[in-house]
Amino acid sequence: MSLSLQEQICSRKTFAIISHPDAGKTTLTEKLLLFGGAIHLAGNVKARKTQRYATSDWMELERQRGISITSSAMQFNYKGYVINILDTPGHQDFSEDTYRTLTAADSAVMLIDSAKGVEMQTIKLFEVCKKRGIPIFTFINKMDREGKSPIDLMDEVEKVLGIESYAMNWPIGGGADFKGIYDRQTGNVERFSAELRKGNDDVRQSGHIDETETQEWIGDELLNRLNDEIELLDMAGNTFDKARIDKGEVTPVFFGSALNNFGVPNFLDSFLTLAPPPAPRLSNQGVLEPTHPEFVGFVFKIQANMNAMHRDRIAFIRVCSGKYERGMNVIHNRTHRKMRLAQPQQLFAQERTILDEAFAGDIIGVHDSGILRIGDVLAEKDGIEFEAMPFFSPENFARISIANALKRKQFIKGIQELQEEGAIHVYRDLNIGVEAPIVGVVGQLQFEVLEYRLRDEYGVEVQINSLPYEIVQWIPKDEEKIRILRDSSLSMVVLDQDENYAVLLLDKWKANWLSERYDIVFHPQPLKDE
Numbered sequence: 347m348s349l350s351l352q353e354q355i356c357s358r359k360t361f362a363i364i365s366h367p368d369a370g371k372t373t374l375t376e377k378l379l380l381f382g383g384a385i386h387l388a389g390n391v392k393a394r395k396t397q398r399y400a401t402s403d404w405m406e407l408e409r410q411r412g413i414s415i416t417s418s419a420m421q422f423n424y425k426g427y428v429i430n431i432l433d434t435p436g437h438q439d440f441s442e443d444t445y446r447t448l449t450a451a452d453s454a455v456m457l458i459d460s461a462k463g464v465e466m467q468t469i470k471l472f473e474v475c476k477k478r479g480i481p482i483f484t485f486i487n488k489m490d491r492e493g494k495s496p497i498d499l500m501d502e503v504e505k506v507l508g509i510e511s512y513a514m515n516w517p518i519g520g521g522a523d524f525k526g527i528y529d530r531q532t533g534n535v536e537r538f539s540a541e542l543r544k545g546n547d548d549v550r551q552s553g554h555i556d557e558t559e560t561q562e563w564i565g566d567e568l569l570n571r572l573n574d575e576i577e578l579l580d581m582a583g584n585t586f587d588k589a590r591i592d593k594g595e596v597t598p599v600f601f602g603s604a605l606n607n608f609g610v611p612n613f614l615d616s617f618l619t620l621a622p623p624p625a626p627r628l629s630n631q632g633v634l635e636p637t638h639p640e641f642v643g644f645v646f647k648i649q650a651n652m653n654a655m656h657r658d659r660i661a662f663i664r665v666c667s668g669k670y671e672r673g674m675n676v677i678h679n680r681t682h683r684k685m686r687l688a689q690p691q692q693l694f695a696q697e698r699t700i701l702d703e704a705f706a707g708d709i710i711g712v713h714d715s716g717i718l719r720i721g722d723v724l725a726e727k728d729g730i731e732f733e734a735m736p737f738f739s740p741e742n743f744a745r746i747s748i749a750n751a752l753k754r755k756q757f758i759k760g761i762q763e764l765q766e767e768g769a770i771h772v773y774r775d776l777n778i779g780v781e782a783p784i785v786g787v788v789g790q791l792q793f794e795v796l797e798y799r800l801r802d803e804y805g806v807e808v809q810i811n812s813l814p815y816e817i818v819q820w821i822p823k824d825e826e827k828i829r830i831l832r833d834s835s836l837s838m839v840v841l842d843q844d845e846n847y848a849v850l851l852l853d854k855w856k857a858n859w860l861s862e863r864y865d866i867v868f869h870p871q872p873l874k875d876e
């Protein structure tokens with residue numbers, strides 16, 4: 347192992363930002379990119395909600411609904427670090443995509459709106475991060491607006507999420523009285539002013555809390571309050587414990603205002619020193635260290651037609667070890683076939699650049715002609731496998747049919763590709779076949795995206811007829827049981843994409859009844875070949 351490989355890996359920080367919609371994720375991402383020196387691009391990130399969709403038509407839907415549907419990866423350099431940000435959709439209907447993206451992150455930044463506190467989607471995303479045991483950093487945003495008290499916010503994080511919190515800095519006042527943030531390690535005060543609100547960046551000032559000028563700036567009332575609150579934190583709050591932060595047991599908390607780029611540099615600097623470099627991963631061959639000299643990566647996301655101008659399909663690969671070099675040959679673990687990674691791309695905001703090399707922690711995008719699937723491993727050596735991707739059972743089902751039979755070919759292609767992306771689960775009705783597949787999704791909004799994308803990307807108009815089922819379970823190939831379930835009005839037998847027998851059920855209660863009455867064992871996931 348060469349030292350330079352080690353250095354490359356140690357300089358990498360790969361993280362996802364999780365938040366409830368509207369907490370300011372787009373704004374924060376934009377400001378972070380700004381530190382990478384990509385000022386013009388930083389503006390583009392913000393524009394994602396408006397103009398960017400011109401190059402990515404189906405995201406028009408995202409714009410119309412004002413939500414973030416897709417996840418992408420962005421990379422920038424800052425102070426000697428290589429930073430990979432994984433963007434995740436905030437809307438709960440796309441949680442499957444988010445969960446998969448989180449498998450590629452080494453840490454997470456949890457963004458909270460100071461007025462709203464811990465919201466529903468934050469809770470769900472937090473749970474996934476917690477399950478993965480990755481460190482979680484909290485940024486409490488919108489301090490320039492009237493919000494909850496910082497003590498209450500810290501308390502909410504602890505009580506609602508069940509994670510201990512440690513305030514790295516502390517806000518002085520809030521809303522109209524917001525004066526700045528106090529750094530608990532250095533005693534420095536970063537001043538917030540009306541000029542900053544107006545976007546005048548030249549007025550940034552800071553000073554030490556012991557300086558008279560700083561104290562006068564804060565004013566007696568807020569200074570007294572600050573002193574009381576800091577005393578309370580020092581006495582009754584948690585202690586700073588790096589080992590526990592690493593394990594995701596304590597979250598360091600930062601305050602600021604992303605919109606005003608206030609507290610963001612302070613946050614980023616601290617984050618970079620505290621956040622872990624690429625972590626080792628558990629594989630079927632033991633622990634895979636990021637410094638392992640051979641290239642190993644896995645596909646965590648596939649996205650077709652990302653860019654209307656390209657009409658291509660990109661598989662996003664998280665590099666877990668070794669070094670990727672342009673044009674290198676790898677083995678695709680599922681098919682055991684050789685693949686050449688010819689033109690891997692790196693995504694920086696919406697721009698793509700061809701990548702010459704990448705190291706553990708990096709995300710590369712490769713063109714995929716339909717071979718790759720989510721969870722597939724690409725490596726120099728055959729046989730490596732990671733833990734299966736988290737599986738989410740669909741809860742909404744519908745029969746999809748085409749209005750114009752002449753579009754059959756495009757329709758089948760569209761359904762197939764969207765299934766491979768992991769955007770939908772497709773089942774085949776035993777009596778009908780591929781012409782009118784049954785699609786299962788986690789969230790209702792995914793049907794809208796399906797309809798939109800089939801029209802926009804494949805030129806197919808479809809009808810979506812909801813089915814009353816809420817659950818899918820898998821069953822062994824037992825003809826007698828299959829006949830019972832086919833005859834029952836409480837269930838529908840289907841085949842999944844791998845030709846496994848599955849059954850759609852109306853609800854849990856009826857599933858239990860069927861199971862007991864006919865002695866049928868339902869399995870929550872596809873059964874391996876018997």
Ligand code: G4P
Pocket residue numbers: 365366367368369370371372373374414436487488489490491602603604605606
């Ligand atoms: P999201 O990606 O998490 O959904 O949130 P986004 O960044 O789009 O921010 C949601 C809204 O919150 C935006 O306002 C944004 O300007 C605002 N915002 C973000 N950070 C701050 C902050 O620190 N202070 C204040 N006061 N507002 C903040 P919008 O009106 O919905 O959109 P826009 O018209 O500003 O684009």
